[in-house]
Amino acid sequence: MTIALLEEDKLKTCAEGLETTLTSPTDECGQLKSLLAEIEEIVPPLWPLRDYVAVNPFLGLSHHRFLEARERLAEVRDCDLLMSPVYYRSQFEGGLLSETAIEEALAQCAREYPELIENFETRDLLNWIQSDDSPKPESERSYLTVAEAVDREDDSEWSSHILNDISRLLAAQYDEGQALWPSPWKGPSLYRAWIEMAS
Structure with a gap:
């Protein structure tokens, strides 16, 4: 599921503890923690991966009525729970x-x-x-990733490339013997592996 983008100044405030004109760093960090907790409730558990069989992808939305869940998903994804x-x-x-x-x-x-x-x-x-x-149907999305915003502006396909690369690297990182061939990028961090793969 796509995670709503956070304003860059809020992230900097939390990371560096800087004062902002709107609220204190503590308030900003509290808002960030609250948002991350809300996201964590929605995303179904998939770990440990070796024990994963199937999880209802709407598990975190099961306490909502159907159309409410549809509306929440429509804010962050270009998909619809209703048929055309x-x-x-x-x-x-x-x-x-x-x-x-x-x-x-x-x-x-x-x-x-x-x-x-x-x-x-x-x-x-x-x-x-x-x-x-x-x-x-028109898109009802309220939030885009940076790559999606660039794609819309430039008619590019960065989102697809990024999703493909990150998925491949995460599969290598969390592989516990399921892959037929070992990946050379299993050890480094996600960012370091991406840099090495891209060069």
Whole structure:
């Protein structure tokens, strides 16, 4: 899961203990610790890796209602927990999704999310599903990594390269005999291994 970026001045304040004009370093560090604790609750446990089989990726969001969890994820990831209108249209046209099922789903949503469903009828939903000009979903993200911001600005693919390199290096770092070939970058720190691999 992508971690929300922290303002550089807050990180410097915590690292160096410098005063800021807004709050004291103690307050800044407390905010950072609170944010990291919140992130830690959301990220499912995967360690030790040798014991990892499968963990619900939404484990840290299980105390939220479905649409609340969807909204939290949409702030940091370009993915959706809901299928696109095209999917529902094909299911409806193929007879796998009935008007009765849509009515039942809409009734359930009206009970669980009355603020979203008021003045919304089954016919409105059917029209939306069957519409060929359904709007393309727009990104709801509030936070980007530095690489993602550069990619959007420059139409580059740094995020993909960084994710690929870090994943490869972390796999080598935490390998406990699962890999067929030993990695030459197992010993150094992540940064040092990346520098050595890149040179």
